[in-house]
Ligand code: G
């Protein structure tokens with residue numbers, strides 16, 4: 170109850186901060202873009218990660234204002250980097266199922282892009298597989314709207330939901346993110362190697378980009394290279410970092 174009170178206050182004061190985790194090209198290792206990850210600047214506990222407050226925010230009707238702050242802040246930061254003459258890379262923002270299912274989500278995103286004067290090609294959204302499985306007609310409309318706007322869509326946590334694969338064909342999507350639970354025990358665990366292999370091949374067959382999450386070791390990266398996975402993200406490449414550190418990654422780009 171106290172956390173809920175503090176979270177409401179945080180929403181009013183916008184006491185959040187975004188960290189950015191690099192996504193690199195598996196072939197060559199160059200920076201591709203960032204995933205924006207929200208943290209709560211908690212009055213007593215320091216920076217608190219989303220695992221500790223997103224569920225509470227969702228159940229208390231607070232995820233929409235938080236999500237809107239995240240979207241606006243990511244676009245504002247990206248525009249600031251553009252204006253500073255830094256290399257232009259995309260930033261991916263996570264949308265919770267609740268945000269994704271709002272009727273006006275596409276209009277909201279379009280408005281933020283317009284207000285920030287940011288071309289849509291620099292924003293991506295990540296939506297979990299389970300969110301995509303609900304309300305098929307509305308989901309399709311929203312995805313069509315995002316596609317028309319030019320915002321790419323990644324399926325987050327791929328393979329962890331209960332879903333048929335049919336939706337991958339029916340919906341306009343751009344990327345599949347192989348869940349880190351499948352990457353963690355590669356290359357030692359042959360079952361996980363088989364799963365990651367299959368997902369990367371599936372993505373390629375459907376002309377979707379593949380992104381491996383949770384890459385922690387050089388051996389995992391070597392496997393992904395053999396499989397032809399497009400992008401990689403994980404502690405072994407870089408941890409999520411604040412905007413100042415992320416900017417150093419941009420400055421280091423050729
Ligand atoms: O940042 P961290 O590694 O703790 O992220 C944990 C989970 O929280 C991830 O599954 C991620 O998708 C989710 N998450 C991170 N940032 C956001 C956000 O801005 N909005 C939503 N809805 N989820 C987020």
Ligand code: G
Pocket residue numbers: 190206263295325326349382383384385402403404405409
């Ligand atoms: O949206 P998603 O849940 O996929 O967000 C990524 C989450 O995974 C963030 O909480 C991030 O801090 C975390 N993460 C990123 N890289 C790694 C990694 O290599 N290992 C582990 N265990 N977690 C990671």
Ligand code: MN
Pocket residue numbers: 204263295325
């Ligand atoms: Mn994500």
Ligand code: NA
Pocket residue numbers: 325326327346348349382
């Ligand atoms: Na994920």
